[in-house]
Amino acid sequence: MLGFILKRLLLAIPTLVAVLTVVFVLVRVVPGDPTLVILGDQASGQARADLRAKLGIDRPIVVQYADFLGQVATGDLGRSLATNRPILDDVAHVLPYTIELTLAAIVIGVAIGVPLGVLAARRRDGVADWFARIVSLLGVSFPAFVSGILLLIVFAVQLRWFPVISTPRTSSVGDRLGSLVLPALNLGLLMVAYVTRVTRSGMLKALGEDYVRTARAKGMGGRVVVWRHALRNVLIPIVTVVGLYLGALIGNAVLTEIVFNRPGLGKLIVTALNQRDYNLLQGLMVVAAFGIILANVLTDITYGLVDPRVTAR
């Protein structure tokens, strides 16, 4: 198992380099002059050239690229063009909020999606099945900002169950959780949709498999057959779908943070965009790339845990 984990981590390195390259190129092909942003349009040509030299963007692109990779490798994301603060500090400050939100969404997605999908498969075309279908349809068809606004209107404005603005004012755990509920639910709905869908179809298939018949031939009751024999096998596609949609989840987390005015990567991205802070933008993309690649590695490792055939390969 340890060797398997090590192998996955090593395999992630080329992917990471490729993604970093794309980020580097992207930031450099976006139109717009960063010196304009910093110095305004009144500055002289000389001042601009000085700033370029200071920022290092006058050097040959290859040198800049090597420099960039070297910096990332040492954990340095550079400084913000707008505030001159180290980007890593800014990111480290808000990252826990985004991670918290994403994890909460996964927990909600699995905790609701798996039982709902199982129930739907067991009583095909029954009430639970119709409910599951509606939930998964709603979950995937509502953009995160639309469902977020709807949730806000109903639960925060009308019912006043949760705060409208979910920035925790105190650091108490209760407050922090209270402010997490609505955003997490908003994001979780998407995960519920995906997980329900894959669980339902996976269970329908698994319940028709020969090994389920074998379990029943051993005298196993319906519950054991479903939760032990069938669901264990469906964990494999469930892990796949969670891993696959983690990227989409992070994207929607950003939207959700904006709608709920919650601190996190989302707000930082908006700031970076508004201020044309290319350095910050680049740093955020690097962080996002790391996040997604890490999520993929975790997904692979989880495969190894739920499917004994994987580590053997």
Add this chain to the structure above:
Amino acid sequence: MSAALVRQSEAPLLQVEGLTTSIRVGGAWRDAVREVSFTVAGRETVALVGESGCGKSLTALSIMGLLAAKVGRVSAGRITVDGVDMVAASERQREAMRGDRVAMIFQEPMTSLNPVLTIGFQIGEALERHRGMSRKAARARAIELLERVRVPSAKARIDAYPHQFSGGMRQRVMIAMALACEPRVLIADEPTTALDVTIQAQVLALLAELQREVGLAILLITHNLGVVASVADRVLVMYGGDVVENAPVRSFFARPTHPYSEGLLKAMPRVDSAGELVAIPGHVPTLPDMPDGCRFQARCPLRIERCTERPPLAPLRADPAHEVRCWVRAS
């Protein structure tokens, strides 16, 4: 009841009387197994043979109570396993019987084991369920069972997963699993069809040995008449859901009487005869196209007018233990 001859002195452990099983095809319920009757005593092996789709597996699943409710149901008849009426029993009672008094092994050892559970757990599970054993005790017993079915280095492989075993070894695991609770009746649905010929022989020999040891009643489903000749005491030939011939194995091979049985034997490859293989012309009609009367009539060379009526399963005058369902041959 037919005059089934119980060769051994033991009472029948499995009794099937007038079993009719219906399945739903395109919204209509149709009888896929019709009035099947037979008994299997301890230490006896009864073989169920016939072409694909004739209802062998449905008969087995009916006995086990494993028909999918929306697709199949026992619509008439009585099934008694070790004195317990399986048709009248509640689902809970049937569950208590399955894996304990009556066990089943299946054709595909590749797909019949759960890929994500260790084989030790899968063997021990029935012991936990029916014997109330602890996980640890069940595991220890599972090792003994694996040794009993001669899986090499059982101790080391008890925590392995099915994909780490070959087909023949998996079928041994299936047998160990089925026999874990020392059932009285074993149903083996084509247990060797998916295996190489040499492995087939080993698995059959193992089954015979275990049968002698614990006095199992075995219902063996197979396509292979060679297997029937070597291990069965009695043979039932099915065609289109009907038992068309029911005979002790010796009289069956000496005097195959139903035209369909004759065809099967002619289609069987033999080492000792240079004769050509003759396939039975035509094919088994699908259930909705099944004719009234004798179900073999479309393919039968001996057909007479009366064959549109269903012939009874009647004992031969010369040998009352030998029954045939045919207007021409039974007289």
